[in-house]
Amino acid sequence: xxxxxxxxxxxxxxxxxxxxxxxxxxxxxxxxxxxxxxxxxxxxxxxxxxxxxxxxxxxxxxxxxxxxxxxxxxxxxxxxxxxxxxxxxxxxxxxxxxxxxxxxxxxxxxxxxxxxxxxxxxxxxxxxxxxxxxxxxxxxxxxxxxxxxxxxxxxxxxxxxxxxxxxxxxxxxxxxxxxxxxxxxxxxxxxxxxxxxxxxxxxxxxxxxxxxxxxxxxxxxxxxxxxxxxxxxxxxxxxxxxxxxxxxxxxxxxxxxxxxxxxxxxxxxxxxxxxxxxxxxxxxxxxxxxxxxxxxxxxxxxxxxxxxxxxxxxxxxxxxxxxxxxxxxxx
Amino acid sequence: xxxxxxxxxxxxxxxxxxxxxxxxxxxxxxxxxxxxxxxxxxxxxxxxxxxxxxxxxxxxxxxxxxxxxxxxxxxxxxxxxxxxxxxxxxxxxxxxxxxxxxxxxxxxxxxxxxxxxxxxxxxxxxxxxxxxxxxxxxxxxxxxxxxxxxxxxxxxxxxxxxxxxxxxxxxxxxxxxxxxxxxxxxxxxxxxxxxxxxxxxxxxxxxxxxxxxxxxxxxxxxxxxxxxxxxxxxxxxxxxxxxxxxxxxxxxxxxxxxxxxxxxxxxxxxxxxxxxxxxxxxxxxxxxxxxxxxxxxxxxxxxxxxxxxxxxxxxxxxxxxxxxxxxxxxx
Numbered sequence: 001x002x003x004x005x006x007x008x009x010x011x012x013x014x015x016x017x018x019x020x021x022x023x024x025x026x027x028x029x030x031x032x033x034x035x036x037x038x039x040x041x042x043x044x045x046x047x048x049x050x051x052x053x054x055x056x057x058x059x060x061x062x063x064x065x066x067x068x069x070x071x072x073x074x075x076x077x078x079x080x081x082x083x084x085x086x087x088x089x090x091x092x093x094x095x096x097x098x099x100x101x102x103x104x105x106x107x108x109x110x111x112x113x114x115x116x117x118x119x120x121x122x123x124x125x126x127x128x129x130x131x132x133x134x135x136x137x138x139x140x141x142x143x144x145x146x147x148x149x150x151x152x153x154x155x156x157x158x159x160x161x162x163x164x165x166x167x168x169x170x171x172x173x174x175x176x177x178x179x180x181x182x183x184x185x186x187x188x189x190x191x192x193x194x195x196x197x198x199x200x201x202x203x204x205x206x207x208x209x210x211x212x213x214x215x216x217x218x219x220x221x222x223x224x225x226x227x228x229x230x231x232x233x234x235x236x237x238x239x240x241x242x243x244x245x246x247x248x249x250x251x252x253x254x255x256x257x258x259x260x261x262x263x264x265x266x267x268x269x270x271x272x273x274x275x276x277x278x279x280x281x282x283x284x285x286x287x288x289x290x291x292x293x294x295x296x297x298x299x300x301x302x303x304x305x306x307x308x309x310x311x312x313x314x315x316x317x318x319x320x321x322x323x324x325x326x327x328x329x330x331x
Numbered sequence: 332x333x334x335x336x337x338x339x340x341x342x343x344x345x346x347x348x349x350x351x352x353x354x355x356x357x358x359x360x361x362x363x364x365x366x367x368x369x370x371x372x373x374x375x376x377x378x379x380x381x382x383x384x385x386x387x388x389x390x391x392x393x394x395x396x397x398x399x400x401x402x403x404x405x406x407x408x409x410x411x412x413x414x415x416x417x418x419x420x421x422x423x424x425x426x427x428x429x430x431x432x433x434x435x436x437x438x439x440x441x442x443x444x445x446x447x448x449x450x451x452x453x454x455x456x457x458x459x460x461x462x463x464x465x466x467x468x469x470x471x472x473x474x475x476x477x478x479x480x481x482x483x484x485x486x487x488x489x490x491x492x493x494x495x496x497x498x499x500x501x502x503x504x505x506x507x508x509x510x511x512x513x514x515x516x517x518x519x520x521x522x523x524x525x526x527x528x529x530x531x532x533x534x535x536x537x538x539x540x541x542x543x544x545x546x547x548x549x550x551x552x553x554x555x556x557x558x559x560x561x562x563x564x565x566x567x568x569x570x571x572x573x574x575x576x577x578x579x580x581x582x583x584x585x586x587x588x589x590x591x592x593x594x595x596x597x598x599x600x601x602x603x604x605x606x607x608x609x610x611x612x613x614x615x616x617x618x619x620x621x622x623x624x625x626x627x628x629x630x631x632x633x634x635x636x637x638x639x640x641x642x643x644x645x646x647x648x649x650x651x652x653x654x655x656x657x658x659x660x661x662x
Binding site: 183187227231233235238242247248276 | 399464474477478509514518519542543544545546547548558559560562563564566567568569570571572573574575576578579582583585588589591592593594595596599600602603606607
């Protein structure tokens with residue numbers, strides 16, 4: 001598998017990106033990585049950190065889209081940026097997947113422009129795994145489209161179902177619509193209509209609305225919402241987890257006695273935290289496109305990049321894109 | 332102060348409602364409570380549980396709005412329900428505040444119909460306190476209006492600022508707009524416009540967008556959003572807190588050793604949990620109305636009802652409603 005990697009995306013690029021790529025190719029020798037970005041800098045980082053590997057190659061380009069660049073403007077003007085060059089390489093069959101931790105809006109806009117969507121798909125979307133009590137579950141749209149009509153939400157349900165079935169082997173994945181109440185009449189007009197359409201769609205296993213207080217219970221395999229709501233949910237989960245875990249750390253480190261007591265809980269706490277660590281989950285695929293693209297978290301470290309590369313194998317090797325195409329033609 | 336209390340609202344009514352009222356009048360002898368509901372049942376609960384108190388009186392009515400009743404239909408047809416009778420009593424100056432843990436939609440609709448809004452206020456809203464690292468902060472709308480225009484969001488910012496200033500003595504409270512990014516151009520059209528209007532409003536101390544991952548840091552005194560977003564945020568916080576706290580409990584109770592270690596952390600954990608316990612915060616006021624109405628959580632127990640009654644004193648005694656009136660006339 002050939003991974004095209006944006007070496008200049010994310011807060012910790014290029015060092016952590018290259019470190020993560022190095023760890024991934026060491027773990028799986030069948031992976032080749034094409035690092036997109038300024039050749040001189042990449043080679044310097046590789047040699048200074050002893051990260052040289054025969055599975056690495058470089059696709060040189062001179063520009064970089066910054067995190068705070070306006071996405072549409074950046075895509076139009078920075079033609080020699082690592083995102084645009086990498087996506088063009090993917091389009092021209094120079095690799096199997098493109099991974100970037102760069103500007104989400106620019107990556108999303110450029111992916112849609114360069115790679116195009118699967119026939120029949122009206123909106124592509126970010127599909128993120130959420131850690132739950134019953135393992136990782138998919139939430140989409142995680143932040144790409146601020147608003148979505150009922151029809152588009154219904155398409156997301158079909159794409160998400162196909163994705164998690166192929167990626168995790170979940171048969172007939174259950175689908176929930178994120179909403180402020182369980183009743184079919186709750187929420188915005190788009191949600192009320194989406195509830196109706198999804199109830200009547202034989203291609204999905206729709207189980208009704210999911211109130212956010214039950215998301216982490218993991219009863220739904222696929223959670224559907226517009227990108228605004230999805231992003232609000234994900235960022236709220238992140239914030240609450242961080243606040244509570246740091247508060248509990250504070251309780252444990254309060255005195256010598258509590259520190260000693262905390263020692264006995266260390267292993268259990270480590271395992272519990274690991275279960276809710278996004279770094280274990282790899283990147284977030286953009287689904288609905290004709291080729292696989294994965295968005296890594298902007299603050300990814302080497303471990304997160306390694307996992308993004310390793311977990312991308314199933315998106316590449318499985319039948320996900322062809323499966324979505326088939327579902328669209330059934331309609 | 333005379334509190335009109337819906338004795339038949341919430342999952343644990345009427346027993347926990349009356350218990351909570353009893354605890355409140357024992358704590359503050361200046362409070363009188365008028366219990367709205369079926370006299371026979373109320374008197375039976377009082378006598379069977381030894382809750383008789385000279386500060387109690389009963390406003391008899393025969394009907395009850397159920398949690399799953401359609402709000403608008405219920406308000407139209409159940410004229411002798413505890414919510415409608417209680418609100419009418421408040422309107423006729425038979426008390427100073429109405430508190431109910433009943434059907435939120437019905438309470439909200441009936442409050443607007445019976446009590447009317449303050450002159451100039453286009454939408455009333457639920458203003459909930461969120462526990463944060465820097466103490467309780469206000470989020471509004473917490474779930475009453477699914478969508479809100481930029482102009483209405485701006486009104487919410489003014490009402491929320493007036494409320495928290497009067498209730499908690501916070502001078503020039505900082506205002507944040509809940510959004511998926513910090514930049515002024517992020518989010519829905521309504522949010523982009525609201526950012527602009529609020530930036531130019533001299534009546535509020537607008538500090539920009541607040542991403543949900545920073546909500547619990549408590550940097551903003553007032554968080555403004557539409558009711559859909561507010562409800563999603565609150566319910567996500569509830570769900571994540573519950574999942575994490577029960578997971579940590581699981582770690583602590585795993586073995587004899589961990590149980591012993593957990594003992595040493597008990598006090599700290601108790602204090603930490605107390606900081607994030609909604610029951611400490613009392614009810615959620617509906618603001619924008621001509622009279623004070625407070626929504627208690629549907630699953631409130633006696634302690635939550637007691638706190639809802641005790642914390643309602645500041646809404647009644649302070650200058651909040653007059654303050655909002657003045658702010659509206661300045662415009």
